[in-house]
Amino acid sequence: MNLNRDGVLGFLVLLPFLMGAAAAPADQPGQVAFTFQDPEIVESSGLVLQDGLVLTTNDSGDVGRVFAVDPAIGETVGVTRWSDDPVDVEALAPAGDGEVWVGDIGDNSDDRDDVQVARVPVGRGDRTVDPTTYDLVYAGGPVNAETLMSDPTTGRLYVASKSVFGGRLFEAPARLDPDRPNRLRPIGDVLPIATDGVFLPDGRHVVIRDYSVATVYTFPALEEVATFRLPTQDQGEGLTVDGDGGLLVSTEGQGTDVLRVRLPDAVRRAMAAADPSASASPDGGPSSRATVGATSSPEPGRDASAGTADGRSTWPWFLGAWLGLGGVGLLVLALRRR
Structure with missing residues (x-):
């Protein structure tokens, strides 16, 4: 040959x-939470659950828009258009008060001098907005990324790079300036090929995924707690918490399923061992976040062997x-x- x-x-x-x-280890079993019914959602990348709606955006090649989906029926109930010509939108992160951060942060050719984030209003109904856009720059030069996260306790933004040679997590300034570049500071190493990530509601852990696995880290130390397999998907890129001690994961493609995955018991125990003050539940107690109706019950037959916590x-x-x-x-x- x-x-x-x-x-x-x-x-x-x-x-x-x-x-x-x-x-x-073997893939985690996933329970179908709902299926995207909108034919316009063809490359679901970022994923956020907020105010009872699942929010997503298409990958590069689309105009700038965020879809608000009712998870009870999988139908789009609102679309926010925020830009006609973004460069490479890859991620969403919660912004609170009916808004999300949209990350135009993709850079496959590593040639962008800066990337952008915008705080965009979302919800039911269609609208077109002109949000303030913030420029982000990396101290060491261009970086490709698909992961944008917001700290639930401070609102601060974090970007995880996507590279086969190893990923890094970058921290944005506590207050973004719309009039000049905002420098991203590297704070630690994370898994390569990161496609999405999310803070758990306790603010003490983050979960970052690639196409097939997810890793839990302590925050802000970024000590690896555990890695576990996700359900098999064609191109898994979305990740968010569902407010009931689990995760929602999505993949690119038209009419695809959004799956609910519980954190394996071994991962929960490892989280508690790494942080004795934390509850074994990633929520740390009842959550104000909405729970996807079809997924409120954990899947049967789960055991500690599902994850690799050591x-x-x-x-x-x-x-x-x-x-x-x-x-x-x-x-x-x-x-x-x-």
Whole structure:
């Protein structure tokens, strides 16, 4: 079989992720919360549950708009148009008081000098708005990202990078300035290929996902608590909390399902062990957030084996990374000899 240089390099870059996926525990069972009925929702990327509505936005290629979906029926009940020509919208984050943060933060070619966020009103009914847009810049140059999170205790924004060579979490200034660039400060490492993330309501933990797994970190220390598999989806990119001790996850595609996933028992115990003052429930008690009606009951048959709370499952990533780097080195040497 003949492989060109780019093909071999691409395979070697993907190798650690393929090995990690193969060695990870079985997928979490997901319960269908609802199905997007709107044919205009074709690339659901960001996901927020707020005021009883599920809010989402299409990935790059669409005009700037946020869809408000009634989770009881899966129908769109409101659309907010906020821009005709965004660059690469990838994420949403709660903003409170009937608003969400929209993150125009994608940069696949790593050539954007700055990226933007906007605070956009959402809810039932259609509207067109002209929100204030804030420029964000990275100190070390352009960064690709698809994850925007807001701290439920302070409202501060955080962006997680998306890179095969390792992800980083960046912190925005406590107060954004609309008249000049707002510098994002790196505060720690997170998983690579992050496609979405969310603060748990206790404000002491964040969950960040890629296409197939999610990792729970303490906050602000960003110590890894546990990693667990998510339900299999074609291109899982959305993540939010559902207010009943679980998560909602979504994927790109027309007419796709939004699934509800409970945090595995092993993950809950690991969270409690990492923070003895925290409740084993990620909500820390009753929540004011709405719960998706079809998903208020946990799935049967769950046990501690569903998650990996001791970190042992991370070894395939390291092994794969070393093999991948070794393969790249051998390929470079071979090419030099030609």
